[in-house]
Amino acid sequence: MTSIAIVGCGAAGSALAADLSRRGFAPPRVFDRDDDVMAALVATGGVVSRGMIGDRIAPVRALPLADCVDGAVLVVVAVTADRHEEVAQALAPLLRPGQRVLLYCGYVAGCLWFRRAFLAAGGSAGVVIVEAANTLHLCGLVRPGEVFVSAVKAWLEITGSDPDDAQAVLELFGPAFSEFAAGANCLETGLINPNPVGHLPAAVYNFALFEEPAARLNAGTLHFDELHWPGVRAAASAFDRERCGLIAALGLTPMSRPDFNARSYPPGSRMVGEPPRFGGKLLLRHVHEDGPCALVPMLSLAEAIGFAMPATRALATALRLLGVDLDTHGRSVARIGPSALCAVLPAGLRLETP
Secondary structure, eight states: OOOEEEEOOSHHHHHHHHHHHHTTOOOOEEEOSOHHHHHHHHHHTEEEEEETTOSEEEEOEEOOHHHHHTTOSEEEEOSOGGGHHHHHHHHTTTOOTTOEEEESSOOTTHHHHHHHHHHHTTOOTTSEEEEESSOSEEEEEEETTEEEEEEEOSOEEEEESSHHHHHHHHHHHGGGGTTEEEOSOHHHHHHTOOHHHHHHHHHHSOTHHHHSOHHHHTSOOSOSGGGOOHHHHHHHHHHHHHHHHHHHHTTSOOOOHHHHHHHHOOTTSBOSSOOOOOSOSSOHHHHHHHIIIIIHHHHHHHHHHTOOOHHHHHHHHHHHHTTOOOSTTOOOHHHHOHHHHHHHSOTTOOOOOO
16 A cells, blocks of 8 residues: 555654564655644754654655645554644545544544544535554654554454444554454443543652652653552542443443553553663643543443443642643544444443533
């Protein structure tokens, strides 16, 4: 396949672009709204990758958005979830029936949220939209155009609102990406994403500020485990239990953060030794993405079915007190659309909205 486009060349998009080349795919077309990223890709001729997928320059074609997606069989949207609506509106006049979009990753109700915005902006109903439960690589952007990969998941779920949609995308990747598997339900796929459990308690209840030397807090990391000290770990576990309880109450199959990580990272999937450190340990994008795109829909779904989530609500309250905007991009049941949600939920489940 010669026409994969990647919209967004941060860590996730860069790592996927580099891995496509490693696995024998033609150089993907890429676009990023950051001029520095585009300039770096043009200057080097590709993405510089290091770590688990090898030290190399993977060729890419950095193009304006319209040229990047024109005729692409698959458009991978690798931006933070709080930008999905913006990207859906930008892509609406550019994509044609038969093209496929993969949200990488979707967060909660990703493909439903993206499709609503895409169609409202005049996009074609013939465009297939699916979402991934997470990203394939555990990675960080060292600088524009350079990514370090510390792990490659052994399993990653991809789902659409129609089960056939996911299969159509999986066929494009073929046996080269055996890690990809079809999920059973697109809402379940978003809810089992453990990112909010890893990110939000660490950001909101960061007792590590008091429990480790301040110098280490200025060093970057590719994971959040170092910030999950006992108090933070307790808060994260309470959040995770409520998340799994909500998934079960919705008639779906829950997966805890430890179970997700065990399935995704079996022996050999992570690099040996400690990865290099770069950038900041806590990033604002984590709260601006996970808050409106995970906490808000979880709490809204819980309210719609009468399920209590006190620990999750406490996280949302703390975020609001810290000045985080949960409303502009907040994926409430009312904004996603109760009918769209009911269409992917088990028959008979009612959502009561205010």
